Amino acid sequence: MSQIQTWTLVFIVGSFAVYLYIAWRSRVRETAGFYVAGQGIPTIANGAAVAADWMSAASFISMAGLIAFLGSDGTIYLMGWTGGYVLLALLIAPYLRKWGKFTVPEFVGDRYSETVRTIAAVAAIIISFTYVVGQMRGGGIVFSRFLGLDVTGGVIVAALIIGLYAVLGGMKGITWTQVAQYSVLIVAYLIPAIAVAQQMTGFPVPQVSFGQILAELDAISVEMGLNQYTEAFAARPQIDVFLVTMALMIGTAGLPHVIVRFYTTKSVRGARYSAFWALFFIALLYTTAPAVGAFTKLNLLRDVNGVAADALPRWIENWAATGLVTVSDGATTINTVSNNPTSGADLIVNNDILVLASPEIAGLPAPIVGLVAAGGMAAAMSTAAGLLLVISSSFSHDLYFRRVKRDSTDKQRLLVGRIAMGLAVLVSIYAGINPPAFVAQVVAFAFGLAASTFFPAIVLGIFWKRCNATGAAAGMLTGLVFTASYMIYTLPVFGTEANPHIFDISPEGIGTIGAIVNFAVAIVVSKLTAPPPDEIVEMVEGIRYPASRREVTAGT
Amino acid sequence: MTEVTPDKETRGGEPPPSAPPPASPPDNGWRKEYWSRNLRLMVILLAIWFIVSFGFGILLVEPLNNIVIAGFPLGFWFAQQGSIYVFVILIFVYAKLMDRLDNQFGVDEQEIQEAGK
Structure with missing residues (x-):
């Protein structure tokens, strides 16, 4: 126990020192003109940075645990959070790179109007904030286990560290820090997965070997x-699996803090390859996650099946201190397991602990446990820093500067941005302590909102010249209001009653319908109103070609 | 505008017929061709994207699960492994083919890269 704490401290402090060192170094170079769009960040490094920025505590800490309990339907997260990159690479990234404006409010502001810019800025703040809450919660779980705090204390510590980090090192030009964070998180994820695969099947490639245990599982x-693990649609109806997967995909393609990253590539071509490398790096973790989920669940169930309540393995006692694992009061032997606190099962295990606990459950040595904790923090921090920057830039640049005070100085804007960031940290502490759902689900709501607001506005903006400001504004507003209303309607947050799902559509899946509504409204309203001005049509035409044409030999 | 006016005069006020190649400004022919090839590639790749993920992984997952390979029911494998591999390959193929297309049409960013050095 104390050995695990020591190693955790060693890895977390060590990795923090590395990030801060890199942030400090690249900042020095930045003042010498290092930070300018199109400067020497290799495509592959940019891809790794995108991967770190985007893979959050939800991917690292929460996802394999969710998959372990959802079984086959865990697919929604696996495909949903990877398939979006295909959309991003084919439909969005290269064109926005050519456009040259990289925050989403900037793009829609130029393409449509100031009103649309404001709507987009507000939506970006809401989305990023929802997403940050998930990170605080994830970081809080890491600290609560390894510092021996309850989850509340853990969330507060994590939020303060993440906030401090975002203010200090999280300014622009942190690509190299994120490359380091990617390295830490992927090593921390793969080592225990490979060790467990070797231990359980004798074959160290988890992606391949977890097939062998599916029948036993x-x-x-x-x-x-529990449900049969590989049975499809045991946890969610088919229509909902379809809609949630789609919402996560198109949400990924519309996330403000992801799109912003393609700004650091050299060229349109670089944007395409960055998307490839990003997904390649993400896929390393995402193809391992279902194996981790399956192995850990089998280990867990084998460990406790039919075991007397006072003879349970050591890790259960360790985690019980966080309140995230509970043994039912009346249980003398463990015969049922669930992740649902109200199920009345003998042993309740929170989804969010499975990855962090997997080395302990498999009986791996303490340094590996510490490494995993550092990986979880890397994932939470890299994403939270990017999100806090989006919140702060949307607030200071797109709202304050554009709408409130046009003659504000840089200094004033920076101050407003910092205040916005600080407020976001405080509110997210509260929301992280009282989360409306598991980490991955909280994050899924952010994707639903991004799907229903940004994706249609961006895609129409690029591919349909006739789309005008009125149409885009109407579409985004209806999409946002529709999606948010359904989420509030079906979830017991904000003190409201939770109502049953309509047509089996869960709040995570509603973003797909919201996006369709957005598309339809934007198209109809655009058709009914005047076409956009000529110079905008010309701009849209211009982003379709990576460079101006040079002479080529005939016979193309 | 100035380029279009002489054209109209020679045709004597007739509405311009579906522009024959010599009449269109040298710009537009290749632009349309480039864009439609880009769109075609995009549609093909997105069709594969949809079939593999939503098709094999969700809509057809149950029948495919009757086939078991190396312990994996096939539908389950597509949903949790196969589709992700295909996504990675799709983006790579897109980037490669667009390189070739840009090159063919002379809109690749060579000059920019050289100027950067």
């Missing part, structure tokens, strides 16, 4: 009152 799951 199916059998023991059923025995312990």
